[in-house]
Each structure stands twice: as C-alpha cells, then as structure tokens.
Amino acid sequence: MRKEWGQAGIVAGLTTVLCGVLFPSFLLVTGQLFFDDRAQGSLVEREGEWVGSMLIAQPFTSDNYFHGRPSAVDQLTGQSGGDNLAESHPDRPAYDSTMPGAVETSGSGLDPHISLEHATAQVERVAEARGLQPDAVRAVIEDVSNGGTYVNVLRLNLQLDESGQ
Numbered sequence: 001m002r003k004e005w006g007q008a009g010i011v012a013g014l015t016t017v018l019c020g021v022l023f024p025s026f027l028l029v030t031g032q033l034f035f036d037d038r039a040q041g042s043l044v045e046r047e048g049e050w051v052g053s054m055l056i057a058q059p060f061t062s063d064n065y066f067h068g069r070p071s072a073v074d075q076l077t078g079q080s081g082g083d084n085l086a087e088s089h090p091d092r093p094a095y096d097s098t099m100p101g102a103v104e105t106s107g108s109g110l111d112p113h114i115s116l117e118h119a120t121a122q123v124e125r126v127a128e129a130r131g132l133q134p135d136a137v138r139a140v141i142e143d144v145s146n147g148g149t150y151v152n153v154l155r156l157n158l159q160l161d162e163s164g165q
Contacts, residue, residue, distance in 0.1 A: 042054040057110050057112045058154060063129035064160075066114070067122065069114055112152050113151060114153055119156065120141065123137045140159050141156065
C-alpha cells in the first residue's frame with residue numbers, strides 16, 4: 001500500500017510542477033517575447049494616459065462618439081455576461097431596435113466591435129454632434145473597417161479624434 005501511495009505522490013507532484021509551474025511559465029515567457037502587445041491586453045495609450053483596450057469594450061455615451069453594442073453588464077465592472085432574457089421578458093433592457101445591428105447584444109457584454117450596419121446607423125448623430133458632413137464620418141468608418149464587416153469602436157472613436165473631426 002505504501003508503494004502505491006508513494007507512486008501516486010510522485011505523479012501528483014510531477015503533475016503539479018508541470019501543469020502549475022512549467023506550462024504557465026512557458027506561456028508567460030512566450031507571450032511576453034512574441035506577442036507583447038496582446039499579452040499586455042492591447043492597451044491604447046494617448047498622451048501618456050491609458051484610454052482603453054482594443055480587446056474590451058468601453059462605454060461611450062457622448063453623441064460625439066460611436067456607441068458599442070448593448071451590454072447587460074456595466075462594461076467597467078470587470079464582470080461579463082449576457083442578460084439571458086427573452087425579448088418578451090419585462091425585465092429585458094430596451095434596446096434601440098430601430099438601429100440595425102444594435103439589437104444583437106454581446107454575449108459577454110464586453111465585445112469591442114459593432115457591425116458596419118450599426119456604425120452606419122450612428123453616422124447622422126455623430127456627424128451632427130461634431131459639426132461634420134456625414135460622408136466624412138462614413139469615410140472614417142470605411143478606413144477603420146478596412147473592408148471588414150465589423151469595426152472596433154475604440155479604434156473608430158480614436159480615429160475620429162485623431163483626424164480632428
């Protein structure tokens with residue numbers, strides 16, 4: 001019996017060292033050496049101040065900015081999750097169903113992208129708030145989307161700010 005316990009202890013110890021120390025250390029070193037930007041959370045710095053992450057949604061509420069997907073959780077609390085409520089449920093948040101692409105909430109509540117339809121539906125509001133022509137705002141969307149079907153909201157808003165628009 002003692003021999004079996006000794007072997008089990010050795011296996012448990014080796015597994016702990018392998019899975020609890022060596023493998024996480026390998027991932028940490030590999031991430032820092034080869035994927036430094038992403039390993040640090042893809043943080044964006046502007047004028048010496050952190051303004052957000054390209055991987056996590058930030059709540060934009062000003063009319064000067066594009067708004068992200070509806071979220072059932074406060075995007076600054078560190079938690080994630082959908083509302084899991086049917087559209088007919090009385091406690092479900094009222095999303096703007098007149099805005100194409102906006103009714104699809106983020107499953108995690110932290111999705112940093114919106115569809116091009118959702119971005120396009122916000123063009124008039126953003127253009128009016130910034131005193132721009134809608135075509136100028138559409139050009140920024142096209143530039144940031146780079147031919148894709150989704151656009152990163154933080155990148156889009158930063159591009160608007162950087163272009164002085």
